[in-house]
Amino acid sequence: MTVEDCLPADLRGPTTTVTRIAAGLSGAGVYRVDAAGQSYVLKIASEAEDEADWHRAIHIQRLAADAGLAPRIFHVDETRRAVLTAFVVDRSxxxxxxxxxxxxxxxxxxxxxxxxxxxxxxxxxxxxxxxxxxxxxxxxxxxxxxxxxxxxxxxxxxxxxxxxxxxxxxxxxxxxxxxxxxxxxxxxxxxxxxxxxxxxxxxxxxxxxxxxxxxxxxxxxxxxxxxxxxxxxxxxxxxxxxxxxxxxxxxxxxxxxxxxxxxxxxxxxxxxxxxxxxxxxxxxxxxxxxxxxxxxxxxxxxxxxxxxxxxxx
Missing domain, CATH: 3.90.1200.10 (Aminoglycoside phosphotransferase (APH), C-terminal lobe)
Known part of the structure; x- marks a missing residue:
């Protein structure tokens, strides 16, 4: 599996760039994705992360995003446990x-x-x-x-x-x-x-x-x-x-x-x-x-x- 495999089909292609941002304490991989004129953040859970815990966290993240408390979620790949969200420019x-x-x-x-x-x-x-x-x-x-x-x-x-x-x-x-x-x-x-x-x-x-x-x-x-x-x-x-x-x-x-x-x-x-x-x-x-x-x-x-x-x- 490549990182790009975790993206929706319309964001894959030769003009898409993926840059690793960080690895979380849980071992998750975090990437910046630039595609179709927009920027996103892709977070892929580590294999060691408990699947039930991941699903609970995604449920809460959706609630928070819908309430305007977290970046907008664009795509969730449940099989690969990957989440694509908006890239928000942080003004500190x-x-x-x-x-x-x-x-x-x-x-x-x-x-x-x-x-x-x-x-x-x-x-x-x-x-x-x-x-x-x-x-x-x-x-x-x-x-x-x-x-x-x-x-x-x-x-x-x-x-x-x-x-x-x-x-x-x-x-x-x-x-x-x-x-x-x-x-x-x-x-x-x-x-x-x-x-x-x-x-x-x-x-x-x-x-x-x-x-x-x-x-x-x-x-x-x-x-x-x-x-x-x-x-x-x-x-x-x-x-x-x-x-x-x-x-x-x-x-x-x-x-x-x-x-x-x-x-x-x-x-x-x-x-x-x-x-x-x-x-x-x-x-x-x-x-x-x-x-x-x-x-x-x-x-x-x-x-x-x-x-x-x-x-x-």
Missing amino acids: FVAFFRDPRTHEAALAQLGRTVRRIHSLPLPADMRMREPREFLVQIWKGFLADFALPAFTVGAVQRVLSEEPPASERPLVLGHNDLNPSNLVYDGESILLLDWATAAPMDPFYDLAVLSVFLRMDEGTCLRLLSAYDDKRFTELPNRFIYTRRLAATLAGTMQLYLARQMKHAGATGAETPDSTPSLGEFYQRMMSGALKLGTADGQWAFGLALLKESLAL
């Missing part, structure tokens, strides 16, 4: 969010967009994804015998020793991976990529993930929740505070797991919170090219920065 939500002139508009739009995600119908046969259980799985399984800095061990143990505050909200369909790389801003709308981990979730989880990756202070978190609920928040709910800590810890632990998969040697014994760059400093080093995600050192540094961040929350 992070730049929109960081610009003082547009920051408040970006924050309000982000809150409303998450609310729209959570308004999508919950598939009846889906099981809730429990981030705390996933953290335990990674920590006690994949990282059990990996050399880690003492402060990262303390960060994980802190979260796992806490009793989660009771949730007062019903489960919603959560995206569950709202890191900035999955946000595409076309100049008007925020669209979400990669719906593979979408599942029933506590609504605070998506909001907490955004608050961590976008380095929101307390006031910004309050305005995000206010935009989400369309009512003013004057203090952060205990459940949100806990979930934000959990989200930062899980994200950091996941990055350390990826670093190990890429053959990172682990801790040297010299790593401390003071010697570890903050999340903001990590982003600066990444933008300068000093660190790169997708490498063992990049994933390691990202994981340490996120776990350092979790200790401050």
Whole structure:
């Protein structure tokens, strides 16, 4: 099978160009397709990806696309498990969010967009994804015998020793991976990529993930929740505070797991919170090219920065 075999017949031919963009963490292949004067994105599932999970994710992606929350779907090849969607030129939500002139508009739009995600119908046969259980799985399984800095061990143990505050909200369909790389801003709308981990979730989880990756202070978190609920928040709910800590810890632990998969040697014994760059400093080093995600050192540094961040929350 060639990549072009996954395209609809009218987009195949000598003038069609296919360029590999990336390989997702799941092993999926992602390609840009230029054909018939238009650009598309083709994503082909890896052979290891569970077929039932793939079908559930495509169902949710269709719901999101129909609601204007994901790029338009042009073609689905169920046999080859390939999806062709519109190529959306990304005008950078992070730049929109960081610009003082547009920051408040970006924050309000982000809150409303998450609310729209959570308004999508919950598939009846889906099981809730429990981030705390996933953290335990990674920590006690994949990282059990990996050399880690003492402060990262303390960060994980802190979260796992806490009793989660009771949730007062019903489960919603959560995206569950709202890191900035999955946000595409076309100049008007925020669209979400990669719906593979979408599942029933506590609504605070998506909001907490955004608050961590976008380095929101307390006031910004309050305005995000206010935009989400369309009512003013004057203090952060205990459940949100806990979930934000959990989200930062899980994200950091996941990055350390990826670093190990890429053959990172682990801790040297010299790593401390003071010697570890903050999340903001990590982003600066990444933008300068000093660190790169997708490498063992990049994933390691990202994981340490996120776990350092979790200790401050």
